Amino acid sequence: MTESMEEYCQLVRSVMEARLDGKTPLAFTHTYGCQGNVSDGERINGMLAQMGFDFTDDPEQADFILFNTCAVREHAEDRVFGNVGALKHIKNRNPKLIIALCGCMVQQQTVADKIRASYPHVNLVFGTHVIPRFPELLYRTLTGGKRVFELSQDDNTICEDLPVRRDGAFKAWLPIMYGCDNFCTYCIVPHVRGRERSRDASRILAEAKELIAAGYKDITLLGQNVNSYAVKNSVSTDGEAWNFPKLLREIDRIEGDYVLRFMTSHPKDCTEELLTVMAEGTHTAHHIHLPFQCGSNRVLKAMNRKYTRERYLELVRMAREKMPDISLTSDIIVGFPGETYEEFCETLDLVREVKFTSLFTFIYSPREGTPAAKLPDPVSHAEKARWMKELLSAQEAIAAERCQSMLGSRQRVLVEQVDERDGRLICRTRDNINVWCEGDAGLVGSFAECEITSARNWVLGGTVLMRNS
Ligand code: SAH
Ligand code: SF4
Ligand code: F3S
Numbered sequence: 001m002t003e004s005m006e007e008y009c010q011l012v013r014s015v016m017e018a019r020l021d022g023k024t025p026l027a028f029t030h031t032y033g034c035q036g037n038v039s040d041g042e043r044i045n046g047m048l049a050q051m052g053f054d055f056t057d058d059p060e061q062a063d064f065i066l067f068n069t070c071a072v073r074e075h076a077e078d079r080v081f082g083n084v085g086a087l088k089h090i091k092n093r094n095p096k097l098i099i100a101l102c103g104c105m106v107q108q109q110t111v112a113d114k115i116r117a118s119y120p121h122v123n124l125v126f127g128t129h130v131i132p133r134f135p136e137l138l139y140r141t142l143t144g145g146k147r148v149f150e151l152s153q154d155d156n157t158i159c160e161d162l163p164v165r166r167d168g169a170f171k172a173w174l175p176i177m178y179g180c181d182n183f184c185t186y187c188i189v190p191h192v193r194g195r196e197r198s199r200d201a202s203r204i205l206a207e208a209k210e211l212i213a214a215g216y217k218d219i220t221l222l223g224q225n226v227n228s229y230a231v232k233n234s235v236s237t238d239g240e241a242w243n244f245p246k247l248l249r250e251i252d253r254i255e256g257d258y259v260l261r262f263m264t265s266h267p268k269d270c271t272e273e274l275l276t277v278m279a280e281g282t283h284t285a286h287h288i289h290l291p292f293q294c295g296s297n298r299v300l301k302a303m304n305r306k307y308t309r310e311r312y313l314e315l316v317r318m319a320r321e322k323m324p325d326i327s328l329t330s331d332i333i334v335g336f337p338g339e340t341y342e343e344f345c346e347t348l349d350l351v352r353e354v355k356f357t358s359l360f361t362f363i364y365s366p367r368e369g370t371p372a373a374k375l376p377d378p379v380s381h382a383e384k385a386r387w388m389k390e391l392l393s394a395q396e397a398i399a400a401e402r403c404q405s406m407l408g409s410r411q412r413v414l415v416e417q418v419d420e421r422d423g424r425l426i427c428r429t430r431d432n433i434n435v436w437c438e439g440d441a442g443l444v445g446s447f448a449e450c451e452i453t454s455a456r457n458w459v460l461g462g463t464v465l466m467r468n469s
Contacts, residue, residue, distance in 0.1 A: 033070025
């Protein structure tokens, strides 16, 4: 932590103490959106802990409420507006409550303006570039007598040296870069997250070592496009040239019992070198999340994705050649402006050809300020929903087939949690496939060997045979 941040943490601590007559302040925080945002949320929680806060799951009990928001689709934003509106009643009952909004959604000026005008019970709004200044901003909110809006942009911000309060005890997010320079025409992320910047490799390696030494078993390296790690800015204090495959190889070399993952990998920058490092690694999962978005070359061009269907299929072929057991997952957008049913069928075809483990599928959502939002979009939402249904049913058949093929096999899994509904253990294979297992709850957080004993549609069931860590 920097000195001034530490000072502001102390200042907030004293102000809160006086404000609540010595009672420990309680924070309720909620993060929407991607793992990158979750990772920011863990750092915000780290700073809150440093400022003397405890945490609660009940907003009614909280002295401080924060929503860390996402702007990627309209639906994500609608949920936030709904939930912020509902806080008005809590604030009426507890006028001392401080309400804050941060994250991608509020980085948009139009959204910040709407909050200023229509949500007067929100006290503090800060953007994605000023997260390290959160203690100072909270201090200003508590003492300045007026609402604080801080959306300034600084494209050099890298959240180094922030305290972090991780959500999990054995799964960890490890950001390696921030921002995005790709400007896919439908996407708001580059507009709200700023330019691409990579963390110093030595800092990432040190954090990975700490996590492994602390017993973390599942580490995911994060970036909007991890494949362009270190391409834009020099990231080494040791004078070496870095790229993502090299970073992955170096982390993989750290000794310990853990699985190493990464996301997201943009197909335009996915190289044979990366696939080789994955195949040769000791800890790296044989799983790649490689979003193709759409199977039509015309639409891919309109999306500014900078690869073709053929190049994508070539990457899949290469990945399977090097790792026959590789699990592939992807993101798909259905109904990009101007997409025809025939073009959508090319997506369907690609899904049937590749046979992904699972898919994240989205109906196109126009985002203000992006080029795609200005394109004519003649296909109705109802029609797009029909295409989506077709896509989902194709994927369900593929997933069911894959599940059947795993029946009777033995898998090494990480036991992640107990399913509250039926007491079974929710486990994850190294290839990122969930299995619901009979077994002892004491195994949560450890690796285990399990046998797959049932495959109902796309849900795998099994029995834990023994602990394996
Ligand atoms: N950086 C990642 C994606 C991050 S956003 C990548 O390029 O792969 C996660 C996913 O949200 C995207 O892959 C895309 O499928 C979806 N998405 C982004 N903008 C969208 C929009 N305007 N409408 C619908 N889906 C969108
Ligand atoms: Fe958005 Fe494209 Fe950047 Fe991914 S690579 S965050 S889809 S602009
Ligand atoms: Fe959403 Fe921002 Fe992530 S828009 S998907 S939280 S980078």
